[in-house]
Amino acid sequence: MLKLPFMILRVIPHVGGILRGEAATDSGARARSSGEELTPADDQAVVASALATLKSRDGGFDLTATTRGVVRAREVVDLARQAGDASAARQVMSDGLWRVFVLLLAERAAHGVRRQGTSVVVGAEVVAATRDRLAEQLRIRLACRGERREVTGVVLRGQYGQQRWDEDWIIRRSADATTPASGGVLSGRCPQCGAALRIEADGSCAYCRALVLAGGRDWVVWSIEEAPW
Amino acid sequence: MVIAKDIIVGILGLYALAWAVALAFMVFLALVLVVSRGRSDAVRGAFRRAVAAGAPEGAVHRAGRVGSPADTAGAISGLQSVDPGFDVTAFLDSARIAVGAYAMAHAAQDDRLLRRITTSSYWQTPNGKAVAAAVAEWRRYAGDRPGVTNHGRMVLDISWRQPEVKNVALGDQGMDRITVRLASVIAGAAGPGWQRTDEVTRFDWDFVRPAGQGTDPGAVLLPRTCADCGGPYRSDLDDACPYCHAARPDTQAGWRLDRMYLVVGP
Numbered sequence: 291m292l293k294l295p296f297m298i299l300r301v302i303p304h305v306g307g308i309l310r311g312e313a314a315t316d317s318g319a320r321a322r323s324s325g326e327e328l329t330p331a332d333d334q335a336v337v338a339s340a341l342a343t344l345k346s347r348d349g350g351f352d353l354t355a356t357t358r359g360v361v362r363a364r365e366v367v368d369l370a371r372q373a374g375d376a377s378a379a380r381q382v383m384s385d386g387l388w389r390v391f392v393l394l395l396a397e398r399a400a401h402g403v404r405r406q407g408t409s410v411v412v413g414a415e416v417v418a419a420t421r422d423r424l425a426e427q428l429r430i431r432l433a434c435r436g437e438r439r440e441v442t443g444v445v446l447r448g449q450y451g452q453q454r455w456d457e458d459w460i461i462r463r464s465a466d467a468t469t470p471a472s473g474g475v476l477s478g479r480c481p482q483c484g485a486a487l488r489i490e491a492d493g494s495c496a497y498c499r500a501l502v503l504a505g506g507r508d509w510v511v512w513s514i515e516e517a518p519w
Numbered sequence: 520m521v522i523a524k525d526i527i528v529g530i531l532g533l534y535a536l537a538w539a540v541a542l543a544f545m546v547f548l549a550l551v552l553v554v555s556r557g558r559s560d561a562v563r564g565a566f567r568r569a570v571a572a573g574a575p576e577g578a579v580h581r582a583g584r585v586g587s588p589a590d591t592a593g594a595i596s597g598l599q600s601v602d603p604g605f606d607v608t609a610f611l612d613s614a615r616i617a618v619g620a621y622a623m624a625h626a627a628q629d630d631r632l633l634r635r636i637t638t639s640s641y642w643q644t645p646n647g648k649a650v651a652a653a654v655a656e657w658r659r660y661a662g663d664r665p666g667v668t669n670h671g672r673m674v675l676d677i678s679w680r681q682p683e684v685k686n687v688a689l690g691d692q693g694m695d696r697i698t699v700r701l702a703s704v705i706a707g708a709a710g711p712g713w714q715r716t717d718e719v720t721r722f723d724w725d726f727v728r729p730a731g732q733g734t735d736p737g738a739v740l741l742p743r744t745c746a747d748c749g750g751p752y753r754s755d756l757d758d759a760c761p762y763c764h765a766a767r768p769d770t771q772a773g774w775r776l777d778r779m780y781l782v783v784g785p
Contacts, residue, residue: 386612491751
């Protein structure tokens with residue numbers, strides 16, 4: 291108690307950083323509403339037009355197959371989260387996304403956090419489709435139903451019982467990439483050599499050694515956004 | 520006797536003054552919290568503008584429209600003409616590792632990865648110093664054991680929103696520089712009781728490399744394989760190769776995080 295005022299005074303030199311951080315950061319409920327909410331869907335006519343343009347440029351593009359691939363990718367990532375084993379998700383995530391996923395699972399393991407509950411996708415819709423000179427990107431909103439919670443003694447987030455929620459899965463590829471004849475990454479095939487996708491730890495195809503999860507050749511799961519929970 | 524009494528009174532007076540200043544500071548911080556986290560967006564906007572106006576050089580960027588897509592695409596085309604291995608999707612994907620590294624340092628006080636992907640000058644910037652101070656404080660508490668888990672704080676999730684290449688500058692003072700703007704979303708929890716500590720912060724991230732260097736597609740930001748034996752690292756947190764046990768170097772070729780600017784504005 292005697293030292294308390296001096297402990298407080300030690301913070302004063304950092305007040306500038308505190309103010310700047312506070313000004314630039316949304317936290318708590320504001321963070322949930324401003325940053326974690328899902329991005330509003332684009333107008334459906336705009337999305338349909340963008341998809342038609344995409345299809346006209348890439349005749350092999352099949353939205354149904356692509357969406358099916360994303361749903362399959364979600365199942366794989368969900369299993370990896372539950373098992374705490376990132377390697378299972380290696381072949382469906384972009385390289386950078388997977389490497390952050392590894393960090394997260396290590397952090398969870400260090401704190402004994404477990405993911406519980408199972409869920410299924412009951413609907414999927416493209417809510418944004420964009421293309422510029424550099425890249426194409428689809429935001430696919432998955433309507434999910436089931437249970438999900440993360441616990442470490444106490445429930446950190448989620449809850450018991452059935453719920454419904456939305457997740458945005460964003461896939462991206464370079465603007466000059468086209469759908470491979472084999473179906474590509476989301477179909478479990480190497481976009482370069484067409485072999486069944488088996489990814490080495492360095493991110494390359496085990497057969498042809500091409501780096502296939504950077505988005506340069508084919509769609510990759512590039513980002514996963516969840517509504518607050 | 521009188522002198523001793525005066526000294527005691529003086530010490531007590533100084534102590535009372537320390538309390539007064541400390542309490543005034545606490546009241547000031549409470550006011551800041553009320554203003555910045557209150558419901559009024561107008562008040563919060565005024566607070567943000569005032570902070571941006573008073574911030575030192577190199578600490579914040581004002582929010583504003585990112586450069587036109589055509590200009591950015593043109594600049595990237597220029598980069599690709601001299602570095603055919605550069606791909607903006609792969610670059611942004613790798614930039615995400617910097618977001619993860621920052622989240623681990625900022626929210627869980629584990630700066631091992633951040634140190635591996637930053638330039639030395641990053642740690643002289645206001646934001647670098649703030650991260651270093653927070654990690655040092657934790658290290659003091661934890662007994663200076665690098666990488667030890669902070670069991671009082673955890674990161675539940677790290678994601679980003681709307682990454683955009685904001686600027687490309689080639690050959691500026693001998694360096695190529697790419698600025699990426701994005702919002703990082705860090706969902707976390709802190710004990711006791713594991714209250715949620717979610718944060719959404721917008722930053723401009725400056726990545727640099729020596730001018731004229733080519734991109735290694737397998738190591739845009741951080742190599743995935745050991746330079747000695749070629750074996751893959753299991754995690755970016757590995758300090759040594761799991762196969763030949765060679766220490767992982769902190770300074771390697773490729774893009775490096777050089778600066779982070781807080782983006783202040785509505």
